Amino acid sequence: MQTLLDQFFNISIMIKTMPLMLKGLVMTLKLCAAVILLGLAGGLLVALGNLSPRKWLRLPCIVFTDIFRALPPLVLLIFIYSGLPFAGVEISPFTAVVLAFFLNNSSYYAEVYRAGILSVPKGQLEAARSTGLSKAQALVHVVLPQAVRNVLPDLLSNTIEVVKLTSLASAVSFAELLYSANMARSVTYNASPLVLAALIYLVLLWPLVRLVSRFQRRLAA
Amino acid sequence: MEGLHRFLATFFDPAMIEAHTLAVLAGVWITLEIGLAVIVAGIGLGLLLACLRTYGRRFFNFFIVCFADIFRALPPLVLILILYFGLPSAGILLSGPMVLFLVLSLTLAAFAEEIFWAGFSAIDKGQWEAGIATGLGFTGTLFHVALPQALRLATPPLVNRVLAITKMTALGSVIGVEEVLSAATTAQSFSGSATPLSLAAIAYLIIFLPVVFLARFLETRQRWGRA
Amino acid sequence: MTNRPMLEIVALEKRFGTNTILKGIDLKVSEGELVFVIGPSGSGKSTMLRCCNRLEEPSGGDIIVNGRNIMSGTTADLNRMRLQVGMVFQGFHLYPHMTVLDNVTLAQRKALKRSRPEADARAMDMLENVGLAHKAKAYPSELSGGQQQRVAIARALALDPKVMLFDEPTSALDPELVGSVLKVMKDLRDKGMTMLVVSHEMGFARETADRVVFMDGGVIVEEGTPDEIFGAPKAERTRAFLARVKN
Ligand SMILES: Nc1ncnc2c1ncn2[C@@H]1O[C@H](COP(=O)(O)OP(=O)(O)O)[C@@H](O)[C@H]1O
Ligand SMILES: [Mg+2]
Numbered sequence: 001m002q003t004l005l006d007q008f009f010n011i012s013i014m015i016k017t018m019p020l021m022l023k024g025l026v027m028t029l030k031l032c033a034a035v036i037l038l039g040l041a042g043g044l045l046v047a048l049g050n051l052s053p054r055k056w057l058r059l060p061c062i063v064f065t066d067i068f069r070a071l072p073p074l075v076l077l078i079f080i081y082s083g084l085p086f087a088g089v090e091i092s093p094f095t096a097v098v099l100a101f102f103l104n105n106s107s108y109y110a111e112v113y114r115a116g117i118l119s120v121p122k123g124q125l126e127a128a129r130s131t132g133l134s135k136a137q138a139l140v141h142v143v144l145p146q147a148v149r150n151v152l153p154d155l156l157s158n159t160i161e162v163v164k165l166t167s168l169a170s171a172v173s174f175a176e177l178l179y180s181a182n183m184a185r186s187v188t189y190n191a192s193p194l195v196l197a198a199l200i201y202l203v204l205l206w207p208l209v210r211l212v213s214r215f216q217r218r219l220a221a
Numbered sequence: 222m223e224g225l226h227r228f229l230a231t232f233f234d235p236a237m238i239e240a241h242t243l244a245v246l247a248g249v250w251i252t253l254e255i256g257l258a259v260i261v262a263g264i265g266l267g268l269l270l271a272c273l274r275t276y277g278r279r280f281f282n283f284f285i286v287c288f289a290d291i292f293r294a295l296p297p298l299v300l301i302l303i304l305y306f307g308l309p310s311a312g313i314l315l316s317g318p319m320v321l322f323l324v325l326s327l328t329l330a331a332f333a334e335e336i337f338w339a340g341f342s343a344i345d346k347g348q349w350e351a352g353i354a355t356g357l358g359f360t361g362t363l364f365h366v367a368l369p370q371a372l373r374l375a376t377p378p379l380v381n382r383v384l385a386i387t388k389m390t391a392l393g394s395v396i397g398v399e400e401v402l403s404a405a406t407t408a409q410s411f412s413g414s415a416t417p418l419s420l421a422a423i424a425y426l427i428i429f430l431p432v433v434f435l436a437r438f439l440e441t442r443q444r445w446g447r448a
Numbered sequence: 449m450t451n452r453p454m455l456e457i458v459a460l461e462k463r464f465g466t467n468t469i470l471k472g473i474d475l476k477v478s479e480g481e482l483v484f485v486i487g488p489s490g491s492g493k494s495t496m497l498r499c500c501n502r503l504e505e506p507s508g509g510d511i512i513v514n515g516r517n518i519m520s521g522t523t524a525d526l527n528r529m530r531l532q533v534g535m536v537f538q539g540f541h542l543y544p545h546m547t548v549l550d551n552v553t554l555a556q557r558k559a560l561k562r563s564r565p566e567a568d569a570r571a572m573d574m575l576e577n578v579g580l581a582h583k584a585k586a587y588p589s590e591l592s593g594g595q596q597q598r599v600a601i602a603r604a605l606a607l608d609p610k611v612m613l614f615d616e617p618t619s620a621l622d623p624e625l626v627g628s629v630l631k632v633m634k635d636l637r638d639k640g641m642t643m644l645v646v647s648h649e650m651g652f653a654r655e656t657a658d659r660v661v662f663m664d665g666g667v668i669v670e671e672g673t674p675d676e677i678f679g680a681p682k683a684e685r686t687r688a689f690l691a692r693v694k695n
Contacts, residue, residue, distance in 0.1 A: 005312045007437045008262035069384070070429035071422060072391035075402050079418045082406070086415035164296035170393055178299055191307025198299045216339050347541035350503055354608060355555035357533040358523065365554055369545045
């Protein structure tokens with residue numbers, strides 16, 4: 001029991017590594033902000049492409065979402081980070097991570113948006129058009145607000161996944177939270193920093209996870 | 222033309238394809254093995270917990286909800302590192318594949334429990350009453366009436382989640398599990414070529430694209446009866 | 449109709465929290481009798497029916513079915529008892545994932561332990577009685593509301609219940625579908641089934657009921673023959689209710 005406590009919940013090690021961890025947390029938050037915003041924007045464009053009546057626009061968007069839903073994000077990340085230099089493209093860990101997760105998240109967010117847009121009755125668009133709004137105006141002011149509201153739980157749960165996903169950046173030595181924790185672990189020969197990282201993720205994400213469940217319950221009722 | 226040639230030579234070098242396809246295929250086998258084990262264990266445990274939860278015992282439900290919350294909130298890679306690097310010093314040795322299997326199946330179980338529970342919650346209360354009023358009892362009604370309907374409702378989101386989590390078998394490469402990605406990065410560093418990485422990407426597409434198509438198919442088809 | 453009581457409700461009370469919904473109900477339904485319950489919405493009619501097979505747990509009193517008190521005994525006893533009390537809901541509650549035939553055979557096979565052929569034969573008989581044998585292979589979503597309700601009646605009857613409880617069986621139906629369900633209920637009565645019916649179909653009550661019970665505020669205000677209740681109600685509350693329903 002004592003060894004377990006020492007190995008996983010060593011308070012003095014946790015306190016000692018705290019500054020390093022907080023630095024990592026800041027990087028994680030920065031990374032999250034970048035990938036979430038890019039993913040939300042990219043996903044919207046891809047979703048609109050997915051639903052376009054023009055085949056030349058629709059097909060590439062569908063292929064895009066399917067491919068990036070099928071590829072594990074870590075594979076994509078390693079491919080970009082270690083593969084591109086072979087083609088003469090040097091790339092920083094941050095750029096590689098942002099690019100990989102942008103591609104991955106756009107396809108996931110796109111699926112959520114698509115479901116949302118499809119959930120808005122067709123009559124809404126027709127009514128908006130009949131009052132003289134352009135197609136783009138109708139989309140922005142009438143369809144999208146309803147679409148987003150309808151899939152808010154899914155958008156939120158996808159965003160939780162994105163935050164968790166940023167931990168993969170540690171695999172390409174990007175100094176975010178998990179990377180810092182793992183560094184601290186290898187220096188101290190103790191898993192407590194990793195447990196501390198887990199606790200930080202819990203503090204960050206547990207409320208959001210609860211919120212998603214709350215949402216779902218309300219939809220079911 | 223020059224550019225395309227260079228691209229092909231970097232990512233699809235025929236000599237490299239020949240040299241490393243077998244190694245990647247061996248990785249595919251391990252990925253499939255661990256993936257299937259995770260699916261069976263994760264869905265099984267998740268279903269069991271969701272069924273237990275329908276009995277409405279506060280004591281059990283508290284633990285089920287905590288379990289589901291924690292494993293949905295934690296990044297699997299964090300858990301993988303804790304188990305892989307932490308447990309040995311506590312005297313417990315788990316192999317890389319075992320750690321990967323444990324973490325991913327518990328994660329899938331947490332999500333599956335929530336998905337099945339959402340399915341149970343969406344079933345009309347009258348369905349339970351009809352079953353109980355005809356003498357099936359709570360357990361009989363659970364199995365014959367509620368469960369089949371919950372399964373049906375749960376299938377599309379479950380397939381999506383299974384896809385997301387089995388893809389995480391690639392995380393095994395971080396702790397030396399010789400799955401597809403590890404096989405490819407090893408080959409890449411030996412050969413100094415990016416082609417093995419392309420092979421890995423293609424292997425994953427072949428494995429997971431069918432699941433993507435299945436998910437899409439299930440999302441468009443959602444009604445009882447023959448239609 | 450005999451004088452043997454098939455269902456006895458004795459001093460039944462039901463509270464939800466501090467809210468007392470049933471305040472001591474006494475009601476006897478004899479073998480082969482059709483007792484019709486009317487009363488304003490919220491007066492506790494559904495709650496009373498649901499206490500009769502303990503879908504709702506009574507807070508006090510006894511329910512005696514065919515001479516056996518169902519408030520005592522084990523869970524297994526309770527499930528056996530429920531087989532004797534058929535229930536038909538306002539919302540049908542057919543199982544959407546099963547064919548009509550499977551809806552009618554499920555409890556026969558799982559609760560009564562009948563073999564598949566035996567259950568099928570019994571189910572086809574019952575579906576024949578409600579005029580839906582030709583829909584045996586259909587799914588509930590392919591049926592009209594009236595047809596679904598008749599299947600629900602067949603599902604309950606297939607278990608050979610001693611008493612049938614109906615909770616507003618036609619309230620969720622389009623007007624033109626009500627008749628087919630009432631006809632099935634009348635046939636059932638003519639065959640001697642003991643029935644306790646909550647409904648607003650006053651015409652049906654006049655024609656078929658042996659006794660009419662008026663409930664209000666969790667108590668039985670008045671009971672009598674249809675002629676007594678509809679023709680010359682004694683209590684002021686009954687008169688007010690009937691006047692309201694007529695327009
Ligand atoms: N599960 C419940 N919890 C709390 N109150 C309930 C519940 N079921 C019924 N009630 C209350 O009991 C009263 C009687 O309901 P009900 O038996 O359905 O009346 P009726 O069928 O005569 O319309 C209503 O005021 C209703 O709000
Ligand atoms: Mg009612």
